[in-house]
Amino acid sequence: MTDKEFQNPADLVQLLRRNAGEHPDRIAVRVAGQPGLTWSEVDERASSVAGVLAKCSEPGDRVALQFPTDADFLPALFGCWYAGTVAVPVPPGRAGEKAVQHAEPTMIVTIEDHVERLGDRGLTVGRAMALGLTHSPGRAGHDVALLQYTSGSTGTPKGVVITHRNYLHNMRMAADLVRAFSPDVEVSQVVSWLPHFHDMGLAFLLFAAWQGGTATIIPPLSFLKDPGVWLRTISEVRGQFTAAPNFAFDMCTRRVPAAKVAELDLSSLAVVLNAAEPVRAETVDRFAGHFAAAGFPVEAMAPTYGLAEATVLVSGVRNGGPPSTVRFDRRALQTGTAVENPVAGPLLVGCGRRVEGLSARIVDPSTGVERTPGCIGEIWLHGPNLSGGYWRDERSADTFGARIAGFDDRPYVRTGDLGFLYRDELFVIGRAADVIEQNGRCLQPEDIEFTIERSTPALNGRRCAVVPYGAGGDRLAVLAEIRLPLPLDPEQRVFIEVAIREAVRVEHDVEIARIEFVATGAIPVTTSGKVRRTQARTKL
Template identity: 40%
Template sequence: MTPDRHPVQVIEGVRTLGDLLRHHAGVRPDRPACVELDSHGEEVTTLTYAELDRRVRDTAALLQQTASPGDRAMLMLPNGADFVVAFFACAYAGLVAVPSPAPDAIHSGKRTLGRLDGIVKDADPAVVLTTAQHAESSLVADLGSVEPIVVADVPAGLAVLWRDPGVRSQDPAFLQYTSGSTSAPKGVVLSHANVLANAAAIEVLVDARSCPPDEFSVVSWLPIFHDMGLAQLIGALHAGGRVVLLPPMALLMRPFVWLDAVSRYRGWVSSAPNFAYELCVAKLTEEQKARLDLRGWRIALNGAEPVRHSTLTRFMDAFAGAGFSADTMRPCYGLAEAVVYVSGARNPDDARLADLDAEALAERGEVVAARPGHPSRQIVACGRIPANLDVRIVAAGVPAAAEQVGEIWVAGDSVSGGYWRQPEATEARFGGRLADRPDTTYLRTGDLGFVRDAQLFVLGRLDDLIIVDGRNHYPTDIERTVAAAHPAIAADAVAAFPFGDDGQLGVVAETARQVRVDRSVDRSAGGAGVAYDDVVAAVRRAVADEHQLHVASVTLLRPGGLPRTTSGKVQRKRSRDLLPDGGPKAW
C-alpha cells in the first residue's frame, strides 16, 4: 500500500524515552507535562516538565539501587502522575517497564489477578512500582519475590545519586502485553526506537506541528497500561505538550466528565474505541451538552475495535451544537505489535465509507461496489499508512491483487522485533517474507483487509472468520445484526462463533441495563419482563434474513456477563464456553 508521504520528523539528539523527557525539561521546564484528574474531573495534581524530570530522577536513582539495567519493572498503577513518573524512571534507570492492570482499575480483583500472574511468570520482574494500598495488601505478596516500591513515597533529593546507564535506541523500552482477545497475552518487546518512530508518525497524523507545544493537550481516560492509552501519554510528551489523565471508570460512570475535560483543557487530541462515542451519545443530556465547548478538539481518533459509520454520524450530530466539527472524527487502525499506530485518517476525506457487494466479498474475497437489490456491507476506511511503514495485503503468501481481501502485513520502524522469550511465537507472527522484498520481515497481523483509493479497510480477525458453505462471514457483522435484532440486547455486547458441525452458529449476548428477561413471562397476561423466547426468535430471524445463517444456540446474559480482555474487548473463544447454559450470569 502506498504510504502517506508526509515526512516523519525526529527530534535532534533524542534516541530514547529518557532523552525525550530530558529534552523537553530543558526546553520548557515550567510548562505542564501531566495533569491528573479524579473520577469527577477535579484536578488532583499537575507536574511541569521540570518537576516530572526531578521526580523521575529520584525514582530512577532508587531503582538503580534495587535492580540492574535490563531488569523488568512491573508498573501496577492507576491512570495518573505516578504512572508517568514510574514509566519514565524505568527509561532513566535502563529498566524494561511492564505496564500492568491494577485490580481496581477496570475489572474485579479476581479477574485481573489471573492476568497479573501470567505477566509476572512471563516477564519475571525484579521490582513492582505501585501504590501504598497494593504494596501493603496480599496482592503483591501473591506475585512472588518482587520488590515493591511505592512511587508516591520515593524521597525527594535522590536525583543526585542517579547515573546515566547508557541506554541505546535498540534496547527494550517496555513490554506491551497483548489484550488476550484471541489467545493468552504475550509480551511485545518494544525498543526505544520503535516507540519514538511511532510517536513521530502519530505527531504527523494528529497535525501536532500546527499547534504550539504550549497549547497542545491530549485528554485520555483509556487504561494507561493498554497500547492506545499509553500511546496518548507518549504522543503528548513527544510533542512537548501536556497529557490530562482520567480514571477509566470516569467514562463508564460519568461520560460527561470525559468531554468536559476535553472542553476545559482544550484537548487537541482525545481518542477512544467506538463504544465510548456511542456511550456519550446515549448518556449525555441536552443540559450537559450546552455546557461543553469542543471547538478546540481537532482529532478524535476512533480505533481499537470496529468503527461504525452510524457512530461517526450520530456523535457528530449530537455534539455539533457544542462546536464539535465533522472534520474531527478520524478512524484509525493499529496493534500492540507495531506499538499502536498503523493507519489513520489524516483529513475528513480519508474517513470514507465503502458500500460493497456482500456476496462477492463473502464468496470470492472481491471488493466490488454494491448492486441495487442485493445484500451489501458498509465498511469504514481506517485511513492512510505513515511514511515509515510498509503495509501489504497478502493472500496465500503472495501480494493480493488490487482490491482483493487478504491478511494485513506490516514492516517498518515501529514494528517490534518479537515477543518476550517466545521464539516460536515470534517466528510465526513476525517472520513473514515476500519475494519482492526478500530482506524484509513482515508482521503478520492476523487481521483481514483490503486497500481502496489508498485507504486501508479492516474487515476483522482471520482467526475469528466463520466459513459456511464456502462463504466467509465476519463475526462483527453478525454481532451487529444481533444487537439490532431486539431492544433488549445491549450494543457492543455480543459474541458470535461457529457452533456444531453443520454450518450453524452460536450467539451469546448481554441484555441492556434495566432490562428484565423472564423465561416464564405470560404474554397474554401482560407480564412485566421481556420474554426470553421472543428475544431468541428475533435474533434467529434477523441473522437468517441478513446472513442466510441458522443460529443453533442463543444464550442471554445479564449485563457484564461476557468474558472480556482488560481493554474491554469481547473474548469470543471464552464466550463459546458459556453455551449452552450461560453460567452464573445467564437469565
C-alpha cells in the first residue's frame, strides 16, 4: 500500500491494513475490564474469517454478524470486507430474526454459545482461525459495505445500503467535527456502551479504526443496570470521545451519587455526542453541574443530529463554548416559525452546524419548496455520505431521490424529521409522522412529554408517550411509566392525573383526553431510546 493510500483509504479494508502495519501492538478493541485485541490480531482474525467466507460466499453476498458485546465483532466485520461480502450487523437472539430473514445472508458469524443452532450457516471467529484459511482483501470503494438495519421510531426494520465510500466520507466528517472541538489533541481513545448493530455504536468502533486508536466497549445491559460503569470506564482508560442518547445523561445524573462523582476523572473528554433522540437543555445543564466535580468539561458536550440514511452524522460542529440554547415562542413554533421569546416558551438546544460537504435544506414536505431560515419544515439532505436506498424495500422511492422545487436537480434524502435553521445551526424538533394537528396548530409530542415528566414526582425521570387519540386523531392520550406500584389507589390516581392535565393545559393550552399508567419499561422504544409511538398507541 502506498503512502497516499495510507492517508486517503479507498475503502474500509485499508483502515485495518494501515493500522496493522503502523500500530500492530496497539489495542484496537476491548470489552471494558478485558485484555482486548491488537490491530495485528484483528487483521489476522479478519483474514481467517475471510478465508472461510471466500469458500462459502460470493462477493456481494450478505453475511450477518450476530454478536453480543464482544471484541471478535470487529475482526468479523473486517473479515466480511476482506472477502468482498456485505456485512449485516444484527441484534443477537430473536431481536435480530426479522433482519436476518430480510437480508437472506449466506453465512452468520456469531459467538460459540450461539453457533450450534445455525447449522452449516454458522461460523465463529475461533473456528475460522482453527481452519487455517486466509484471504487477501481486494478493492471495494464503490461496493456496498453493509446493510444498517433500522426500525426507527415509526416502522418495521429497513436495511439502509451503505457503501465503503459513504462510510469513509462520514468518518472524515466525524474527524473534522472532533478537530473543531479539540484542535490541539489527537483523539484516539473511544468509549461506547451503544450496541454495535446500532448506527452510532458501529460508527464509534470504526472511528477508532479511522484514528488508529482504541475502542473500549461496554455491554448496553451493563450500562442500563449501572450507568456509572460508563463514566468509570472513561475515567480509567482516559476516554476522549464518547456518545449517548439524551436519556443516558439523565440516568447518570440520577443514579451516580455525589460520593461516586468525586472518585471520577472526566477531564480527558474532548467530545461527548448527545444524539439519537431530542436533546434537552435541562439534561445538559444537570449533567454538567452534577459532574463538574469530576472535571467534566461542559464545552465537550456536543448535541448532534444524524441518522442511518446519512451513514450516521449530519450536524454537530461547534467552535468552543457550551452548547447553544435558545428560548422560542411556543405558539409560533406550533404554527411553523421560530421566533425568539426570552421570557417564556421551550428552551431548545441547537445541534450545531452541518458537517463539511453535506447540504442540509429545510423543505415544505407537501410542496417540495425550500423554506426560509427560521421556518419549520422537513430536513432534506444531499451529500457523499448519503445512502442510495433501502435494501429490497419499496419505501426507498418515498425517501431517496427527492427534488427541491425550482432549486436544482440534485437528489435529496427525506429524513422524516422536522427542524429549522437558526443562526446557522440546525434545530431538530421531532418526527413529522408524530405531529398531532389540533385547531390549526402542530403539536410536537416530545415537547408535551417533557412537561408531563416534570409535572409530578410520581413520574420524575420516567418515560411517557403522547399519542393521537379518538376517531379523528386530533385529541391527545398519554401513556406514562410510573414509579408507584400498580394499580394505583383511586385517590392517588386522581391527584396525579390532575397534576398532569393542569401542567399541560398551562404550558401548552391543550387538554388531555385520556391518561393510562404502566410499569417502568413498558413503553416500547428503539435501541437508541426513542419511543415507538405506533406501538405505544396500541397499548391504549
